[in-house]
Each structure stands twice: as structure tokens, then as C-alpha cells.
């Protein structure tokens with residue numbers, strides 16, 4: 001059976017004091033999180049401090065992005081091995097903000113995915129359609145293209161040690177959440193894309209929903225058969241809000 005994963009994407013928020021309080025609050029609430037893996041993804045400068053703080057807990061650490069290169073003259077970039085060394089186990093690749101604001105192409109995202117795996121990190125591949133694409137009935141083809149770019153480089157079997165996050169762009173940070181049925185349809189489609197080539201990998205793949213997920217709407221989303229957790233932005237910045245989603249996961253597992 002697939003475990004749930006609830007991941008906090010802090011984006012460009014926080015400072016040392018706020019992070020320490022947030023992490024302490026999450027760890028204090030984790031005792032009751034059986035069957036649910038819980039992950040935080042702080043900004044780069046705080047990874048080492050958070051790594052130290054989570055070292056005696058079950059709270060997992062990840063980064064929000066990574067270079068597709070291993071080392072060298074790439075000013076401002078961070079290599080996968082650096083994240084691995086500092087205690088990260090996961091890294092988000094292809095977040096829609098990276099794609100839209102920083103011009104990351106699906107080919108670049110695929111290279112980052114492969115580079116992350118080469119360094120022993122578990123990539124969380126973000127896919128999802130814009131509002132225009134949904135209205136043009138292109139949701140499934142957009143997602144298929146984003147997944148295919150990674151499959152072309154790494155193959156379907158690489159998803160045995162990866163996570164996919166379905167994040168409809170129109171739902172990110174907008175307060176407008178996908179309905180459980182809309183999300184389930186997309187997740188079912190994603191699992192089917194991989195199942196066509198490897199049924200086992202598809203059956204075991206964690207597919208997270210992301211986009212305005214909160215304690216109130218998490219139970220409905222997490223009750224759907226192909227939704228295995230969440231990638232949480234805004235609601236990951238307060239421990240009570242984040243733990244409400246973790247607890248919804250605990251309930252859904254039961």
C-alpha cells in the first residue's frame with residue numbers, strides 16, 4: 001500500500017527564528033502521524049539549520065529546486081550532491097513558478113530530475129495545467145507532455161524512486177482549490193500514463209495534490225483513491241495549519 005506524503009513548500013518565506021518555531025511546532029505534532037511521511041522544503045540558506053533541527057525526528061527535509069549540473073561555473077546554482085550532503089532526501093523539480101517565472105523548460109526539468117536521482121535524492125516532479133489550458137480541454141495533454149519529457153530522459157522505471165505532484169496552476173496560491181473529482185481525474189490520468197509501461201511502478205507511485213490545500217479541504221482530497229498526499233504552500237507556514245493537513249492524511253490512512 002502507498003504511504004501518504006505531506007510536503008511543505010515554504011517558497012521564499014521565513015527567517016531563522018520563524019523557521020525554528022515552525023519546525024518545532026511540526027515536530028511536536030508528529031507523534032500522531034502514523035502512516036504519513038512529513039517533509040519540509042525550506043529556502044536554501046536555512047537547509048543546514050533545519051537539517052540539524054530535524055535530525056532526531058521523523059520530519060524529512062527537501063529543497064525547492066536544484067541544478068541539473070553536478071559542479072562547475074554555474075553562479076548562483078546549487079548541485080544535487082550539495083543538497084544530499086546537507087541532509088536533504090527530496091527535491092522539488094519543475095514547480096510551475098520555476099517554469100513560469102524562471103523559464104524552466106520541460107527538458108531542463110527532466111535533466112534536473114535525472115541529476116537529483118543520480119545524487120540519491122528523490123525528485124518531486126510538479127506537473128499541471130494553466131487555466132487557459134484547462135478551459136481549452138488540454139489538461140490531460142499538458143500533463144502527458146510534462147511527464148513524457150522526464151520519461152524520455154529517465155524512463156518509466158525511474159518513477160520507482162520519485163514522486164509526482166499534480167498542481168493545477170490556477171489553484172496555486174489563489175484559494176481556488178481543485179475539487180476532489182477534478183484532482184482525482186488528473187491523478188488517475190497520471191497513474192495511467194505510467195501504468196501503460198510499468199504497472200508496478202504506477203501502482204506504487206505517490207501522487208500528491210498541490211494548490212490551495214488546507215485543513216478544511218484536505219479530507220475530501222485525501223479520500224480519493226489516487227491522491228497520496230499534498231504539496232502545500234501557504235498552509236505549510238504555520239504549524240497548526242500544516243498539522244491539520246497531516247492529520248487529515250492520518251485519518252485517510254485509517
Ligand code: PGA
Pocket residue numbers: 009167171172173174175210211212213231232233234235
Ligand atoms: P499553495 O501552493 O498551497 O499556496 O497553493 C502550493 C504549491 O505551490 O506547491
